[in-house]
Amino acid sequence: MVDAAIHRAPGVLALYDAGLGSAYDPTWFDRAHWQQHGVPLQSTRERGAVLRLDHGTDSWVLRHYHRGGFVARFVNDCYVWTGWERTRSVREWRLLDRLHGAGLPVPRPVAARAIRQGPVYRADIVTEYLPGTQTLSAYLNEGGLAPESWTAIGGTLRRVHDSGVDHPDLTAHNILLDAAGGVFLVDFDNARLRRPGFWPRVGMSRLERSLRKVARESGGRFDAEAWRLLEQGYRGARG
Template identity: 40%
Template sequence: MQVTNHDNQVCWYADQLIGDPHPHLFDSQWWQAQKAVVGSSQGRGVTWFVKLDGRHLVLRHYYRGGMVGKVVRDRFWFEGVESSRAMAEFALLDTLCAKGLPVPRPYAARMSKRGPFYRADILIERIRGSKDLVGLLKTGSLDATVWQRIGQTLRQFHDAGVYHADLNSHNILLDRDGKVWVIDFDKGAIREPGSWQQTNLERLLRSFNKEALLHTSFYWVPGDWQALMAGYEGRI
């Protein structure tokens, strides 16, 4: 990993993935000037889809959620470089990739400090040709074998001690080959086995039920969860 530190900016760059490490990689306007923006999505802020040396990447700025986020949109209290949001997620993704788990590869992370606060950005691999479960379920149902495969994948993460802070139906993807991916590991961690694993699953179930209420067409039934759990528990 290459590390740079200047102008109160600490940047990490993955070895052999970034040919020209520079803070402009975290600037959406720079990408636009290079005509390298290939798309975007809107959440708390804009997430940019960009292309670098033939690789498709995601540039994401970190924003606060909840009531605090309405007042302090993107500033976080500084408690050390490695514990900053971008660097912590970069390090976790790097560890999970090394374990062979299906997560995006991290390319770069930045922490910009000003006074006692910092802002953060991360650049990660984009899973080409993938769709999240919400997008898929708004157009049609998924076979039981797919739900079982999702359950098996989640069990792999839990067996590896991977805690996902926001496991929901938007953060599970299927690619063109039917491979299951998990994304968005902000505030994630490696933990010892515990009740958090069941809490993770309960959060995911609530997410499916919530989405079913939000959309007039959402092909989700209780039997889908039973198939997922059969895969998770190895009952197939």
Template identity: 40%
Template sequence: MTGAAASGVVRQETADGAILFDAHALAQGERFDPRWFDAGFWRSGDHATEAPGGRGGIVFAHTPHGDWALRHYRRGGLVARMLGDRYLWNGAERTRSFSEFHLLHGLTARGFDVSQPIAARYRRNGGHYRADLITRFIPDAHTLAWQSQHGGIDAVTAGRVGTAIARLHAVGVYHADLNAHNVLIDAHKVWLIDFDRGELRAPQSAWQAANLSRLKRSLIKVGAASSGEAAFGRDVWQPLLAAYENTLGSQERGANR
């Protein structure tokens, strides 16, 4: 195990890979137990629950160190039939788990409302690896998809979502899967989660617009436009876009001063 850097991130070697973890999440000098990545470990003590609201693959673990969200990386689509949960090895820092951990750690340190990373792991087997990520559970929050299906999304909520996305876009944060299941809302904040394949890019209108279009398609898919496209545009999408554009503009003006 290597010592904690100034950021508090510790790298711990394992027999088949490595773990990154936030030393502040554990007791001083404590090692990270690899069993903590496994949902079965927590289920055996009745300390785990499945994530509701369409957040497939997520398990909530109630641990002595707080409530955590456990995620095992799984492929989708046709590739999943061949590789399942395996990914091609291209170096430790380019694993899905380590990349997402570093991105989230940096954004959390800068005060953005994203999932706080606890630990990341990869396990290598020849030319492939498997990966896991643990983040801090966000209490009293539900997905934008859930909100759409349980009471609907009003203009105020839509505006809050637009503002949250704009803050991240203004500093070049690209979310590879911005959809209604990866936006959490509570009484005070809007959180973006699941930054797998996310990255920092130069701010550019093309990818920013593509991010928003993906979210729009997702909202329509989960039923946000059930009252008709005109009502959806007026009550949800236009307030979201207005808040997004206002926030993005003010952020850009502030950066140019």
């Protein structure tokens, strides 16, 4: 697991990897700095691009937390304050730290920040960039996947579920693949550890709907055989 360090200032708390070899730097969360020196990445969020920045020999991704659903019509990026450890950025950072330390295919957490303003807060998270990866939705847009890739996705999802992780936004946009056949999960905002139950099947149903929607909108290839292969990989994997 990451050796976590804490930076505190009035109204601000940040967690970061003490192994970075450098002190806390607020420009890690400065979108203007990243927009000038970084690279925008494709984002599934309507408000605010995900940005990549090269930091020495490493590459990082910055994501600002935005509201979703109906409430986003009225509130862009504020959340109700209930304590530092319950902020979205800190909770996601700690979960990623745990999963990455357990060898699961998720990005390593770099830093997380929450800024409190009275009864609300805003938040950001920085994670490692996974080079050479594309979203599953991008692969569908380009024509589809090889059979073994669908099986690998299913196996990866089973490993994550068997670790007790409920990913509440399991969609084609949050599954990444690389040219070597590796499968990764990203965007663990609001993910949590849960006891065994029916929730894995709920997540798989959500993913199937997402895949059908992406294929329908882009003309990409996703059919019953692809889903059969994914489920075959899911059933065949353990932990």
